[in-house]
Amino acid sequence: MRFNLPFRKAQPATTTNHEGAAAFALTPALELYAAVATAALCEQYYESAETRLVRLRELVAQCDPQFVARLAVYARERMYLRSVPLVLAVELARLHRGDNMVSRLVARIVQRPDEITELLAFYAQANQRAGIKTLNRLSKQLQKGLALSFNRFDGYQLAKYDRAGAVRLRDALFLVHPAAKSPEQQALFNQLVAGTLPTPYTWETELSALGQVPYATPAARAAAFRQKWTELISSGKLGYMALLRNLRNILEADVSAETMVEVCAALADRFAVARSKQLPFRFLAAYREVRALEGGHVSAVLAALEDAIAHSAANLRGFGPETRVVIACDVSGSMQQPVSSRSKVLLYDVGLVLGMLLQSRCQHVTAGMFGNTWKRLSLPRGPVLRNVDEFYRREGEVGYSTNGYLVLEDLRRRGEVVDKVLLFTDCQLWNSNFNGTSVAKEWAEYRRTVAPQARLYLFDLAGHGTTPVEVRAEHGVALIAGWSDKVFDVLAALENGGSALTEIDTIDL
Template sequence: MKFNVRTTNKVTNHAGATAHTLDERLELYSAVVTTSLSDKFYEKAGERMERIRMLIELNEPDFVARLAVYTRQRMHLRSVPLMLAVELAKLQSGNSTVGNTVRQVVQRADEITELLAYYQLANARTGAKKLNKLSKQVQRGLSAAFNTFDEYQFAKYDRASEIKLKDALFLVHPKAVSEQQQAIFNKIVQGTLDIPYTWETTLSALGQQKFHSEGQKILAFRAQWEELIFSGKLGYMATLRNLRNMLEAGVSSQAMERVCTYLSDREAVAKSRQLPFRFLAAYREVKGLSSGLAAMVLDALEDAVAHSAANIRGFGSNTSVCIACDVSGSMQTPVSAKSKVQLYDIGLMLGILLQSRCAQVQTGMFGDTWKIVNVSRKNILGNVQEFYRREGEVGYSTNGYKVIQDLIARRQIVDKIMLFTDCQLWNSDSTQAGATATLSAQWTLYKKLAPKAKLYLFDLAGHGQAPVDVRASDVYLIAGWSDKVFDVLNALDEGRAALSEIEKIAL
């Protein structure tokens, strides 16, 4: 890859070991696609947000704009694309770049108010008119976005938050594209949008009713869940999130068969745009239940993940691959304050997804040591759980260099080595102290054994460093939590740059 690199390339990582900096574009990309910001912007920015702001200033506006659209439409992230669009508006004016970016990143009705909330925070607005003198380009982008949603979508997200849809409407002054759209805008102003039929509103209304007994309440909720299931109005994500609730409510086998058919439908999976670890979270919720229908649901989830993996190109029998998953202590960090999902889970999930699409592959995990764990290429979620169960077998340090050291010791030549890690590698083995006990040194040695080999670092944390210099020696950095990271892998395999998928985005 060719990038405009900084003069000083070596730094110290968070573990105290020598690491290499990334160029400004690659660092912004890795920081953004591994960031889980809160869905609400009413709190002070953290260190990651400050670093992203700094990196935005160092990058070309068009690249920032394309990255914002890429993270929303390809990576399916929600909050960070809005942040990129607003920060871009602070630096860019005089053309349509910001307006086009805002229009493309606002994909849900509530993102109109979320973007305004961050705009207010980012510009340190205080007083009665916090959003006075809104950027003209932001205004144009939001105006266009207002005309892309129907009444149901507005009603679903018309919440009693600090900035309401009504406030946004008065600020943006969108011009309705039709009389029907104008009627919807009028309803927003008057507060008369039809209450949407959603599982939240339906169950909330039921929960406010009084029941003569607990048994009557259980039967009522069971009937309500079955009605929701057979109505066909329960979306994919809502279904995925509520599998445990349905099973614990004791819905009928016919209802769960309907759910499983929907979950495992190839087209429904494709349209759902679920991040891979969402399936893993659902799998874990269901696996511990005593319901006799749980096995059926687990099978449906496996089928769903298999469908999601089908578009990963993978590698045939002529390409040998080594996949190594970092299970160190630093990887056991939640992706956000409220999430049960850890970086550890994402690394395992992405690693096993790729493993399922490779014909000649050895897969393992590293901590204090490196261990190959052979699993079937089927049952992706079950394989992740198997790795999860065995993670203590290799310890909790980050001796990633031992993956390549083992290949050298066995004289094993592979075409591609994939490390799924937070890139904070260091040596904890006192018996191997010295300059060669690093990933960088072992890679140099391995290239003598296997000159055509390539090393891919799947960065899951975005700290802005890499354990190996990514400017040369067939080393590549890919970042993110979505299965879309494999599109970047494909680009690299075809000789294109890691950021070429972003550069193709039309503004």
């Protein structure tokens, strides 16, 4: 797929978006990719969780089974998503026959014991079964895949993830009937059935036990927790995600300066960041929690978080010192939507984080935000999280409409030649000024009159299935979807002449 193709007149819009504005439909494969990459399976501004789920199932039926399987693996292994790959596997089991692809897929994407029960719970829902007792006729391919998954887990993992729910692990064991690999594993299965698996050690259980101890004074309680946090950090028993999510607790426990040096070193460790597989916006959530605190170690932790997020994005090809880049972030009302029901992070935040990560990698960049108006902001290249907060502090200055066309109109009127324009948005753009123009019209005119070789990258953060401009190589337009730093791998694929689906096609089944 090449961008440098002969000029072709833009085609008229093929549909309308959720705002009623003219828009362009995506191919089923591209729409499924965008929906999966942005799926939290929770209520959204324009789409309910149930509506998104129905749309996912419909799209699976329209796509090649091999592509769906590769997409499920891509979502689990490269985008670190858990629930939506299980949805894809269950749908494939309903539609695909003739080989063992589904069983191999299930065994690959089920990487924790609780994903066995989550898959079965969705299977019951998708097939309109009322609970585990009605799952007496489980798909054979799902059954084989789940049996292989059971064989991979040890007693610690089974005990840690044996949680209450509509489907318990013992229920799944009876349903799947995995053949134990050894007498020792059969003993574990027997303990799971009897409910006698030893309580696993976790940092949560240690802290919980500490909380049950009666203390003579509040000071004694504080000292006990200070000591426990110090032990957990020094022993390395606290994983990266647990460390990231407990920074407030650690700081409020007032651990020693030496321990805080260990905390900051662990946070900023390049290899630990890579192994942790944290989505970039997790660092922003931690940053905001810490920034609200007082204390002598706060500034050091904030600096460590800046280092950590800087490690989360690899160097980008095609963004050298000579490349002129515009980064525009949508701050409209629909972007003020949490990424999940349990998160304080908004879609708007995700766009800003990814945008500022890109800015930190670019030498020649113009950044700004659009709502009712488009505003350029000059910010230093280095501090990603601090720049995100600066954008957040000023987002009300541009209003809350979705006039993304203003970004392109501004470039055209200035006669400013740029190489790449990157829009971070939910793609539900419309023109609140009703002056007859649009993103599609302004982009076509900008390429025709100012910069014929310019490229437009739509970073879709919501996956609603439509775009404000047609995604075609000959128009210089590409789509990238998701909240992970893996969007930069897609960006690299585009630089090499591929598409958003190129990375998925590399998955080996």
